[in-house]
Amino acid sequence: MARTSDHRVRVELIEQAAALLATDEPLTLRAVAERSGTSTMAVYTHFGGMPGLREAVRNEGFRRLVARLEGIDDTEDPVRDLAALGAAYVRHGIAHPHLYRAMFDPGTGLENEEVAAEGLLRLTQAAERARADGRFRSEPVDVAIRQWIAGHGLLDLVLRGVLPATSAAAHGASLTLGVFLAAGDEPERCRLSVTEGWSSIAEHGR
């Protein structure tokens, strides 16, 4: 076989596709090929077609998001950590709107289900620690899913322009607080943990 491992073209195509999305230009087969310095056939040899390329971009988006979440370190307050993970999720989405939008666009989703589950696992682990500490009574995975739902709903409405980005922090913190209260946490401690967890991310910028 010729060229066993040399994805230079492959990663270039993904990169240029993401660049097109980031600049609001329509993601078209010919545009990606031209900007990558190759021809349209390259997309077919590497991804089998345009849907394959889109899926590759989507997986790249999930990878970056999970990497971002894994950059959040545990502290002795798991509720704070879970709030910090939710805040990082929302801020990452706002910082990379087109990539986040692409992550939830089309079709199947085999590989990205794995990496999405990997990201959700991180939330679940924090919820498990919170339950071990006696602060949550609900099933940890349910708490994680509900915070994901809240973050995704907030992000989706903000990125569609129906809610202003300036209100994201207030709504996000309040929703997180509600999820934790419904899970059984004590109101005062909970409010403190959520405030800490959410503000701990604010500095990071993007």
Place this chain on the structure above:
Amino acid sequence: MARTSDHRVRVELIEQAAALLATDEPLTLRAVAERSGTSTMAVYTHFGGMPGLREAVRNEGFRRLVARLEGIDDTEDPVRDLAALGAAYVRHGIAHPHLYRAMFDPGTGLENEEVAAEGLLRLTQAAERARADGRFRSEPVDVAIRQWIAGHGLLDLVLRGVLPATSAAAHGASLTLGVFLAAGDEPERCRLSVTEGWSSIAEHGR
């Protein structure tokens, strides 16, 4: 001018477009024209093009959703009513997945912003009553927005197939409970109101 008011073709086009979406067929210009018994130009005379038709379908979706919400009658428990509105929202989206998806698909959104605000107003009014009864401390419109965020996030993830539809009720009720707890309601009363409000809708079917 010929034929001052006769939208027969207009509503037929919208109807057939919605029918295409409902059967998972691709919404294409020629398909809509053929199924409506007319030609492609009709779409341009009535909607100015394909985006205009899509927007008309979207507005129709909003109208139906708001009509559904306005079918929820007030009781003496505003918290229960607000929960019932959220439940109706989620159930309606699950019952009409393609229409709900179309509502949040493309671009501008002038007219539908009005009708969307009209639907949100209904939630806000219930939250205002809850605040007048001393059960909520938060700003009513914020409570309404947060329940909308939760419902939309849940609906979006369910309709994309990442969450099973069977789990929608449990997550929806828990998220609603959390929003109300974060707004300041008393836990026991709140849990009762949410349970009542959510189950009051179950019978209605679609």
Place this chain on the structure above:
DNA sequence: CCTCATTTCATATCGTTGTTATGGCAATGC
């Protein structure tokens, strides 16, 4: 070093999509 199988991609073409141009037709206002 030569050959040959295999991968990769450049060119050309096709089917389908949304859009525009053109003209006929029917209904309305004077």
Place this chain on the structure above:
DNA sequence: GCATTGCCATAACAACGATATGAAATGAGG
């Protein structure tokens, strides 16, 4: 009764994704 005006059928166009075909490049076996 006639011109005007809105409505739509027909046809052509541009752009898109997809496919066919063949040339160039690469690595393995003798």
